[in-house]
Amino acid sequence: MPPKGNLGVFSLSWPIFLQLLSTYSMGLVDVWALGRISDDAAGAVGSVNTVATFVLMMFSFMGQGGSLVYARALGRGEPGQVREYYFVALLLHVVLGAAVSIALFVLAEDVAGLMGLRGQHLAFGTTFLQIVGGSAVLHSLVAMLGGVLAANGFTRHAMFAAVFTNVVNVTLILVLVLSTSGPRWGVRGVALSTALATCAGLLYSLWLVFFRIRIRFRRPGTVGQLKAHAALLVAFSLPTMLEPAFWQLAQIVTTRIISAVGTDELAARMYTLSITNMIGMFSSALSQGLQIALGHLAGAGETNRIRRLARNTRAAGVVAAVALALVTGLSGEWIMRGFTTDPEIADAGKLLLWCGLLYLPGSSLIMTTASSLRAVGHVVFPAVVGIVVLWAVFLPLAYALSLPLGLGILGVMIAMAVDENLRALLMDIRWRRLPGKRQERPALPEQTKRASVSDT
Incomplete structure (x- = not known):
């Protein structure tokens, strides 16, 4: 745990900037790869990606809201309380992430149709949204763990997780989409690369939180406490x-x-x-x-x-x-x-x-x-x-x-x-x-x- 009240703004901020830059670059890589496939693929995925980006952005801000709750509890010197917050936040992110993943997977074609896509464009958009949108629960958990790391002052570790995710994404795109000796899966390959890279980033974040830094979670003692913690997290996050x-x-x-x-x-x-x-x-x-x-x-x-x-x-x-x-x-x-x-x-x-x-x-x-x-x-x-x-x-x-x-x-x-x-x-x-x-x-x-x- 970092020394209470002794966190420098710049030392916290520059890794966050690089983390944001790495996430932004990941999107640029996807666009570049889609452009190598065809302009139709890039245009179709660009349309449905506005929906996916919007959803993933919401999880990111949800993680930031939780991070503020954790930071305040850490500042008060309440390690037991903050461990309960972690546990409840994890439940919230799992439930909401799973609900969004299922909804986007099932309704992918309908959403792509609402974005004005037809024919081959509709097929491209549906494929991408089913895979990337269906993996929204992974993004939700990454955002939650990132909030835990940030509240404890480990923004550099969250940055490394984002960079690692980006490297995996680029590698998978080269293998699955662009390599002449690979399967050349097109839009499906780009979407799978993004989803698998996010999964790799999640596993890395889990290793950081539970094994490298050894941050502990604790289940609240009563249902009333669980509801109270959930209400507090929602009040800060919403x-x-x-x-x-x-x-x-x-x-x-x-x-x-x-x-x-x-x-x-x-x-x-x-x-x-x-x-x-x-x-x-x-x-x-x-x-x-x-x-x-x-x-x-x-x-x-x-x-x-x-x-x-x-x-x-x-x-x-x-x-x-x-x-x-x-x-x-x-x-x-x-x-x-x-x-x-x-x-x-x-x-x-x-x-x-x-x-x-x-x-x-x-x-x-x-x-x-x-x-x-x-x-x-x-x-x-x-x-x-x-x-x-x-x-x-x-x-x-x-x-x-x-x-x-x-x-x-x-x-x-x-x-x-x-x-x-x-x-x-x-x-x-x-x-x-x-x-x-x-x-x-x-x-x-x-x-x-x-x-x-x-x-x-």
Whole structure:
């Protein structure tokens, strides 16, 4: 167990960044392999993969919510209690993961049909979703174990697990799909490579948790305690899952708006996302590291250190986002030359990269402030603000500025800047107005509160 309250944000964050980068690279490898098969295969799988990615992302955020509960209990010096949390979280991830796996396997063809796929495209999409979606329970367990490792400060071990998974995936694709002496299984081979690599990563994570680090799980003594722990885990995880879910849906609507503006703008948006997503990964990793560190401090009741660490990390995140956005803006000509030879798409892409200065610093502040709020128990406010502002401000403004007012893609970027900076302001006001940054727990049903007296 790491020393209580003695976890450095940067030492926690850089492995998380590499872990996120490795996971992102795994998706790029799959897309590249599918492109080597055929454009039809890549297009069909790309359509259904939005569903699979959405589901797997939810498990990831569920694991992060559990990680915060574990970190707070570790900070309070309650090793027995946290072992019970691990056990209950494992049950939740198994049950939910199995339910999703069965649903996606059985309904794969229906889901692919809803995505507009027909004929050979439908067959490609169904095959991929049955295998990758059917293995969702594996991703669920990987996310749960990753949360356990992160809460205990072992983010580097979680990073190694992600890198190992990526290496296995690449190896299997080379053997099952691309090798002239292999079976050349096409889409089925890519999907099997992803599922088997995830299984290998899960086995590696299990070895790390139970044998290498020797973290122990313990079954709660009574059914009442089990229900209370489950309610607490859900109370921390559900808001953390809802905000990115609504964000993902908003991105689908945004893509439709941009496609109505023009195909050149849509292509430029897709290309520049690969760059801005990297900056977003850095901010996300920093916020996750901050949340773990503050969770330990919140459990230990070290209010002054919470204030100081949150202030310094939030400022560092904004400065880093400004610097990275400035570098990408200045490098726009070189970056876009690597994606396209079309001058109109390149010009639109360069504009989008410069627009990062308008919203990426605000995005960083949102992530780090939301993590600070969640660490002291305020998990609902960031989710509510994110959902309401995104759907009530950003989407209507993006539509109005881009299409009726004729600003095109620039209108979408202005709306995004308004959205990100407004949410950052509201988060900051909430953080500054917390009296003494006192710890609070998400509101639970009254019977659950009575059943969890040992955790108050």
